[in-house]
Amino acid sequence: MIADTWHLFNKYMRITIRMPLWSLFTLIQPLIWLLIFAQLFRNFVQLPGTDGNNYMEFMIPGILIMTVLFGSSWSGVSLLREITSGTVDKMLVAPVSRVAIVLSRVLHSAVQVITQSIIILIVAWIFGGITTINLFYLLLGMIIVFLLGVAFASLSNGFAITLQREEPLVMIGNLMTLPLMFLSSAFVPKHFMPDWIQVIALINPISYAVEAIRTVFIDTPDMAVFLKGFVIVLIFSGAALTWAVTAFNSLRD
């Protein structure tokens, strides 16, 4: 299974590397947010109740999460394409591990969003959004990015298999990404939210991911917050992956 996953993962990576522009396209929106919205809302931090810091600094974890969601939530679209074009059948007639087919796609997606996140971080650094970089904490942040990528790529693949159609999949992709992001503490501190949104933010795994990333990007990280986020995202991605694999295994008609 590991070998199968590796070979298929290689194939997807090769295709991605052959079309580098595609990966850049998904970066455009997070970059717009980073460069324009961070400027637009820069005075936001002067409101009472915020800590008066650089808003870009506050926003960067949110932008990273956004990159992850935008980058990984479309993984299912290409699975559908592979199903309709017969590529999946071609894999299935070989004695290849069924789990590997989903796993390789999800891993590819997660690795892709890590690369994108690093590009975002470099841009943010150039524009002064990041002041201190500690490689160890950066690595911790990337673990969260990776897990969240796995989670959303799995969800997307799972929905692709259950919906079997592109339009509703794109709709669900949109439904998953934007509201979940705004219903989390990605762009505003929790105590700024109305009560009901706070409740949603409380059960939204994205909130915990954001906070885990946010804490490792400040000078004195709170490891308890990070671990809490890590565990929650780990469970979330594990559950999503299991669901996607189960859905794929039941694909046989």
Added chain:
Amino acid sequence: MDKYAIQIKQLTKIYPPNHKALDELDLCVNASEVMALLGPNGAGKTTTIRVLSTLSGFDSGQVMVGGLDVDIAPDKVRQTIGVVAQQTGIDYFLTGRENMRLQGQLYHMKSNDINDRISELAEYFDLTGQLDNVVTTYSGGIRRKLDIATALIHRPKILFLDEPTLGLDIRSRKVLWKHIRELNTNFGLTILLTTHYLEEADSLSHRVAIINTGKIQIIGTPDELKNSIKGDSVVVSFEKVDKNEQAFSYLAKQQDYIKDSVWVGNNLHLYVADGAESVPKLMMLASKNQIEVKSLALSRPSLDDVFLKYTGSSMQTPQQETTDEWWKQWAGKGGGKWQGKWDNSDSSDKEQQEAGEETWENNQWSSSTNQWNDENTPHTGEPQDTKKPADTWPDKNQWENKS
């Protein structure tokens, strides 16, 4: 290996809610035999291949491939078989070599072995020059060859080809036929292919199984099948079918020299013991009853006539594919969306052929002895002629080149 490479007993498959795709289908394919499953769209050809290649489950029956039960040992079956599906499963963004290597890796082959096999297959299929180009640059015929080459990477004993030449031009088709034939004669590969091209079944296969509505209607060598219709076939075409013509067909049936008759559109197919003798008799009969006959054609029975006899519908009249619900067309469980595209390309093929037929008719066909169907009956291929279909292909190439 057993005597039978493939053994299917009482295979039934129902697509929910209650579309019976396969209905207690029985089929045995001998080892090292080329068998063609011939049938219209929606007859169950692809479903049969999907069940045999472990892609689809089934409701009841037993399916043995290479002596192994597909339900009990699917992974072992997968090692024994190579599958070329209707849609090319080739990845367009990879090169030919990468596609073949990946497929070899998925069969858990050793790296050296894969490389040897790639050069071997590339040489065999004349792909060596193109091997390191991305597949998007390939033509349809070369893609097909690559598709077959990837399916053979792990040296399977049994090869399934689902509509191998669908959508290909005539030259690519002939090249592919040659390869398929040689795979069987040189390497003893058992080949089960599906097709709805009569001439393909006729020229490639040892035996033909005509399938319709999920059942095998008849099975035998192409000649056996043609001989099962004793005598000749006479096709009487009318401008229109009205009471008079109906009466004529009734009268014709009364004649003792006519054994069987079937209406296909405006054409009345009659099966007679001796064609040459019955044509004047039929003309007499028509003129005596003052019925205008547009044309009269005499031919040796073709597979189409066999098909007509056993299914009651002509292969030459386009079969309406049963349309699934919208979501099923996307379900990829048979490639609904793509199948639609294939069918479109197929119908444009037919238009092309029809266009050619007109010139043909003018040039070399005399309507008194031979008949070329009227314009509203699209052909799937060969003329109903005494010549073997293969002999007529060069002529077709001529008009293809002209246009």
